[in-house]
Amino acid sequence: MNEALVRASDTTLSRVVLGPRSKYLGLTTLLAWHYCLWFVPSAFPNTFLLDDRITFSWLIALAAAGVVPLVLAFQLGPRRHLGATPALVWSAAGLGALGTGVLASVGMMVASPWIAYLSAFVIGSCAGVLWVLWGERLACHRARFTLQRVAPMYGGFLLGVVATTYLLPGWSAVAFVCLLPLLSGLLLHVHVRALPDARYPSLLPAKVATEGRSTMVVVTVISFAAAFVCYYTVAIVPWEALGVVQDSFTVGILLGGALILFFALGQRLSPKRRSAYRVYPWLLMFSVVACVLYLTDERLHVVSFLLALAISSLFEILITTYMGVLTLRGYAPPATAFALSSGAIRLGICLGNGTALLYERVPGLHQTLTRPTFVLLVVLMSGLVISMVRQEYAIEELIRTPQAESALATIVSCVAEEFRLSEREREILGLIGQGYTAAAVAEKLVISPYTVNTHIQHIYGKLGIHKRSELISYLHRRD
Template sequence: IIPWENLPYGEYAFTFGSIGGATLLCIIGVICGLTNDRLNIYRTFPWLIIVAIASFALFLMGERFFVPSFFVVLAAVSIFEVLLIMYFGVLGVKGYVPIGFAFGFSGAFIRLGIAVGNAIALYYEANPAFAKVATEPTSLLFVCVLAAVIIPLVRQEYNITQLMAPPATESSQEHRIKELAAEFSLSARETEIVMLIARGFTTDNVAKKLVISPYTVNTHIRHVYEKVGIHKRSELIDYINRTGSEDDKA
């Protein structure tokens, strides 16, 4: 909605805004790398929404604030895009969704958001009379939507942190799985397969490593599900991680 002629760098403004977003990402990455808590980046979600709301507020204050509004929101969007790809990537690696789905959905979701935003902007540009009346209410509407998103996002912060947590070290993970095997009377082969699944192996990878067929692997996995009382891979991984978290707290 902000005309290019109102920006000091014209068509290059988007490039400079993207560089600003990349710089912020590097700064966040350095901070996360230097601190003990390496999950800080995911706790920026609510703050990024606040930044987006602030950019709308700047936009509504008039043309002299168009430039900071543009660069602030572009930096926030750049960070959101990277975090979204990372989030779905972790979901795929941990077995919650297929890798292809995670990759495709994250990319499609981002492109869809850009398409919708551009479509609104182009419609307003083509209909200046309507834009004059509707731009401010539209911005206020987006502010309200973003503000409403903050509350459930903050409530889910702990779950996001747990989900994004790095996998347990191999020794502690093995200890948990051995306890699981003893509790539910898993066979040696079933325990071995659970070990590999917990490390991120797919069914085909497990089959190749153990020199058995994928069908045999699936049969063992099905028996594990029946013994433990779960229905899918993500539930098994959740159970192992949850058991480990409880042990750590104890």
């Protein structure tokens, strides 16, 4: 009986982690863990949400969640992967849950703040490790990362989990939040078991990937700047303008989840499908609006706060989906792409929040620098809007399958150079990219099918590819 229940449970979880939309649940759970812990007052039953100890713990966790993935990506390089071994998965998930429980309880009760700060560092580090692991696994799964697939899961789950945490009484809310990293770890473990032989996408040759990587850098910088502006605005708004200040953070996150669902619904209902990344300039404009609202009238401070908090979560989803698509197309290894997405948002939030905190704590800075900083940020974001509009075409080209023969010829040429293919192998590779079968290649080149298949096997070996469909997808940068 017990074995049957275990098998049924394992089958159910396997269906979840392999589902077209539910496969993103593990990644979504990590984001929900972050928001439930730091934005819902129930997560700290005995402490005010904006207490100094929680504030500094929040900044430490952000810094760790941004830096740890970047360090991992740098250490791994382009050819190595972190690998979701059971020991690593359960260590990260378990320590993350333990750190959450310690931070909310002992960390808020003892005289010294260092237990809280150490717990926050553990939480951020574990979240960063799990983020990279999920990025790698979804890349192996060939996850498409379209907004129509990611947004419903993210928005719906976030709304449900944040509302549940808010409504749970006392320490039951803390226990619930502690379960979130464990759930993410469980789903990750099941994903590895469900796809034990899944392979990472092959990287494009360096020359072909140059354009994609340069665009990744631009999007990363813009996302970092947007996160900075949003959370500078959130942190600089006076508490008295927010009414019930603790609840305002929860409302802002719920509003962000609702906006993501609304945007995904608009994409689905639109008669003409447009790239989701065209919303980037609009989000940048909304961040400008949040700044202007703050400068215009004190009565609009709460609107500025909620707008900045809500749209920041949209930036997080967009950069994650964008990096996921580029990983699938072979422009960057999963660890690098997901480290950039985490680093851009988390470090931007940390610096923006930290800057506002500095202005508030150093005498005279708040009065003299707050408004000039907002003016400077409005100018900066306006410039980034122009830059992002110029990047739209490049972004759409990168996520679209190249159809022109010239584009295919360029890729074949770069692949041949990078992987040192012989002239005959290069010729056969080009014909396969055009859709020729092995028999058709043999007929066109007037050689035996056996010779063609031998060359194809040599091509597979040099590129680290195992079958024809993978080779064609690689050449055409599609899933």
